[in-house]
Amino acid sequence: MAGGPGERFGNWPQRLSFALAFAILLLSIGLGAPVVIVIVALLLVALLGWLRFRNEAGPRETLVVAGATDASPDLRAALDALPSPTILVDRRAIVQHANRAAFRAFPGLRKGFPLSNTLRDPGLTQALESVLRGAEGERAELVERVPVERSFEVSIRRLASSERVSAAVLHFQDTTQSRRVEQMRADFVANASHELRTPLASVLGFVETLQGPAKNDAAARERFLGIIAEQARRMTRLINDLLSLSRIEMRAHIPPAEPVDLRPLVLHMFDLLGGLAAERQVKLVGALPEDVAFVVPGDRDELVRLVENLIENAIKYGGSGGKVQVTLARRGADVVLEVRDFGPGIAPEHLPRLTERFYRINASASREQGGTGLGLAICKHIVTHHRGRLELSSPERAGLIATVVLPAYKAA
16 A cells, blocks of 8 residues: 655655665675675665665554554553453463453463463363454353352454454453352252152152052051151241242341340240250250340341241251250340350351251251251341341351341430
8 A cells, every 4th residue: 555755755764875885785896895895785785675674564563563452551541441351462362451350350460471371261262263363253251260260251352453353352251140149049949849849749659659559558548648747848848938038038128127135035935946955855055144135126027037947956956965055145236146056066168058048968867857958048048138147157066156146226
């Protein structure tokens, strides 16, 4: 393409120098000058020729690189303003610029080094190569498993100078949380279906038996009807727990404000669960000071369910320790409820997952105790609704301590 006058004649001093050097070379040869002078003239011509080639061919290449991959101040500012990790690479997939979010997400990232040194995902590499070969754009999924599992959706777009791809921009959207929620939803549906299908299949099986072989067997009929009733109660408990979770989640955005005194509520639970504790040979012990107010802003029904679940859970699963201790205390502007059993305790790897829906350390033992796998999940949702926190610990695997911290009620 023809350039303008400035471009055409702007380098005339170099062209003139080249012509003069070439003339000197010819004269030196023609006049029989010493070999040294001829060699010097030859080197001068070669040097000026190389400079001319660099200035005529090089600036276009430099323009492409500077305009696209060297990241102008405006481009750097635009990339740095993006909240998501964004990386600019040249046509060789060398990192030219990355915004702050990218360096936070990928600490090993280095400018001037290949992107593959840090991100070694084959799918990402293939998508980037496709864009650098001329594709308009590609998408890829990146899953990082170290130090923690994270997932990103990567959008790759090309930057071109004329018709030549000179760079590419990679934009990373963190999908870790959305994938986790999606997986939890899928697990929840699968677990809920399984928990309902199992007792339902048992009920149908016994009904068919009663209609057939055991039709006239009074003893079998009595036993099978008892099993059917127990399975029906199990399904009822599960459905009630699912409905409770749904109700709590629907009101999660509205903080409860009714003043509720936890001390009489705990004493009521001692009376209510005293029979179960006696049956399991567990002693209920309370440390509930009478001269301290344990009033919190809350929903009474939800707090009743919270205390009931925690104490019942301690009786059923920590009953081998022979004692369940419930403590109320004030900690600054908070009210602290602690329910502790003295059973075998829980391994550290299980503690973070105890509040997940349907998570059980021993599924068969849990079902034998009449558990639905939702008790602690409901507790967590109730505590969250009350703007508090639930902490689970098992010191030296000697029992389980459930600590609930709630803000104390402040009268208007």
